[in-house]
Structures are given as structure tokens and as C-alpha cells.
Amino acid sequence: MELQGICHKMHAGLKDLSVTDQQTHKANVEYKFILDRLEIDLPFNLGQEIELEATGNIYCISCGSKTPKSYSQGHCFKCFKTKASCDMCIMKPETCHYHLGTCREDDFAHEVCFQPHIVYLANSSALKVGITRIGQMPTRWLDQGATQALPIMKVGSRRLSGQLEIMFGTQVADKTDWRKLLKGEADPVNLVEIRNELVEEFAPKIQTIRDEFAQNLEFNETVEYLEDELPREFIYPVDIYPEKIKSHNLDKTPVIRGKLQGIKGQYLLLDTGVINIRKYTGYELKVRAE
Known part of the structure; x- marks a missing residue:
């Protein structure tokens, strides 16, 4: 064949x-x-x-x-330099610059960056925090080889999700060790317990970020705590x-x-x-x- x-x-x-x-x-x-x-x-x-x-x-x-x-990941040099999908803010969403008027593609921003995003905890090579568009669950977790995942917050924009990811990242890693990932299954962790601890610890900062983004009336940049979500496990x-x-x-x-x-x-x-x-x-x- x-x-x-x-x-x-x-x-x-x-x-x-x-x-x-x-x-x-x-x-x-x-x-x-x-x-x-x-x-x-x-x-x-x-x-x-x-x-x-x-x-x-x-x-x-x-x-x-x-x-x-x-x-x-699959672009010619011209598209790499001009397409919004290749901009640095795709890798680092907290650096989104649409609000500064410098986005490469306005349509891309509306179709991708200002769509509902999920902030999540996952266990790939170890515990990590990440973000993804709501329509990319569970694809994002599976592409990362996560054996456990738990959505913890739903927000109104990519930049907002990036700000929360950076905040949680002071306590939880935001990268996967691909070598460790391929050597076996990560030790299981209690994602619900960790979520509860993180949300309690960062409650004042979460409120500050929520208030900052609420001032943007052009987009519905809200923060919703997903306390009823169940953990996922993948084999x-x-x-x-x-x-x-x-x-x-x-x-x-x-x-x-x-x-x-x-x-x-x-x-x-x-x-x-x-x-x-x-x-x-x-x-x-x-x-x-x-």
C-alpha cells in the first residue's frame, strides 16, 4: 500500500x-x-x-x-511575514496588539482572537496551564498528548485568556516536555483540587483583570468560572x-x-x-x- x-x-x-x-x-x-x-x-x-x-x-x-x-508549520516566507496566523501573538496571546491598531488581518482577529476561549489545566508530561478556542476542545489537549484536562475559565478574547495564562503560569508550567511526554504516561493529578486552590489564591488578580477588560465595550470580554466542569481523561x-x-x-x-x-x-x-x-x-x- x-x-x-x-x-x-x-x-x-x-x-x-x-x-x-x-x-x-x-x-x-x-x-x-x-x-x-x-x-x-x-x-x-x-x-x-x-x-x-x-x-x-x-x-x-x-x-x-x-x-x-x-x-x-507550513508557510512560505511571504505568508509567514504577512499572515496574522503567523504573528508572535499566536504563540504568546498576551501580546495581542489588535487594540493598538496594528493587527495584520482584521478579519482574522474577529474570526479567531475575539471568539470565546478556554483557560485549562492539563497533564501531559506534567501539570500545565494552557488556552484554546472553545471550538478546539478536545483537539488542543489531544495534540499536546494530555492524559488529563480540565477547563477552568471561559473568556471573551484570546488576549484576555493570555493574561490569565500568564498569571496562572507563575505557579503552573505552560510548556510540555515532549521527551518526557513520549516516555510514558504522566503521574495522575487531582485537577479539581488544583483548580480550586489556584482560583482561590488568584481571586484578587482575576478580579483586577476582569475589571480591566470590562472597559472594552467593543467586544464581550468577560470571565466565567467553570466550577461545574468535570475532568477529562484520554487513553x-x-x-x-x-x-x-x-x-x-x-x-x-x-x-x-x-x-x-x-x-x-x-x-x-x-x-x-x-x-x-x-x-x-x-x-x-x-x-x-x-
Whole structure:
């Protein structure tokens, strides 16, 4: 079997959703491969020998032009420098500058930045705080390989969510250790208990941020505490975690082979090393499975 097309990040979804002990949503994670923006069932199974080959062709996922190098996960240099989706505020939402009149794309701001966002706690390699648009749950957690997640606040804009993330980040990490993530499951934590402690500790600062953003009458930048949300738990299709992490790089080695031992986040875990599929968005790949 061989497939060929332009690679995009895998689509992760949930199946067999259930509530355990009336306190936790628990579900298995399943993946679909994306080639040429078409969602297809994985062309391989756990335990199968697979091969990925980069043809050398890279295409911008925004304008479609051929590019010698990929920037910001699948863009040509021109789009990287001009598209709002490639601006620094995407990585650091607290630096959103729409209110200063310097946003690259007004439509993008209305479609993305001024949509409801969730501030959440998750457990990937360890406890972390993060933000995502409400429509990106649970995709954001699954892309990060989280085994637990809990929405804690719903807010009216990306910049507002970023301010809260920075605040909570003084007590909770906002990054995932990808190497630790791929070595096994993180030790479980009590997300509800941690949420309650954080909200109580930061109550005065949360009110200050709420009051500051309430002055913006153009957008409904409110803060809602999600005290009734239940934690989520996710089970990834992994047979064997690697003892040592070796990362494949298609730019240096265009053809990689190995037995598929698991999938977590956007990583394929092979017996020869791991590969981050999202990193190769825009690359033309040939996918083979025995």
C-alpha cells in the first residue's frame, strides 16, 4: 500500500466516551491521517512496518505556492511575514496588539482572537496551564498528548485568556516536555483540587483583570468560572513507549522506516525513533505500509 500527498497534522478524535464514578469523562483517542486536506483512516496499524518518504516538495498551506523551506508549520516566507496566523501573538496571546491598531488581518482577529476561549489545566508530561478556542476542545489537549484536562475559565478574547495564562503560569508550567511526554504516561493529578486552590489564591488578580477588560465595550470580554466542569481523561493508542528518545528528521533523512509502536499527540512512535507529523505540514510525503 502506498499513499502520496501534502501532509497536514493528524486529526485526533475521541471514541467510547464514558463517565467514570460520575466524576471524570474518559475516552480513547483515535487518529486520522491528513493528506491533501483529505481525512483518511490511518493507512497503518500498531505493530506494522511503515515507511515515510519526503519527496522534496514543500507547499505553503496558505497560498499554495512551492517553497524551499517551511516556516511556522507550513508557510512560505511571504505568508509567514504577512499572515496574522503567523504573528508572535499566536504563540504568546498576551501580546495581542489588535487594540493598538496594528493587527495584520482584521478579519482574522474577529474570526479567531475575539471568539470565546478556554483557560485549562492539563497533564501531559506534567501539570500545565494552557488556552484554546472553545471550538478546539478536545483537539488542543489531544495534540499536546494530555492524559488529563480540565477547563477552568471561559473568556471573551484570546488576549484576555493570555493574561490569565500568564498569571496562572507563575505557579503552573505552560510548556510540555515532549521527551518526557513520549516516555510514558504522566503521574495522575487531582485537577479539581488544583483548580480550586489556584482560583482561590488568584481571586484578587482575576478580579483586577476582569475589571480591566470590562472597559472594552467593543467586544464581550468577560470571565466565567467553570466550577461545574468535570475532568477529562484520554487513553492513547500506544503499545510500547521508547526507553530513549531519538527524533527522526525528514530534512536530513528523507526516508524513515520502522515498526509503529504508538501514536501520542502528533507523534508517531517507531521502534527506530519518533517523528512529529505536524512539523512536516506542507511537505509532500509518500506513506507506505507492509
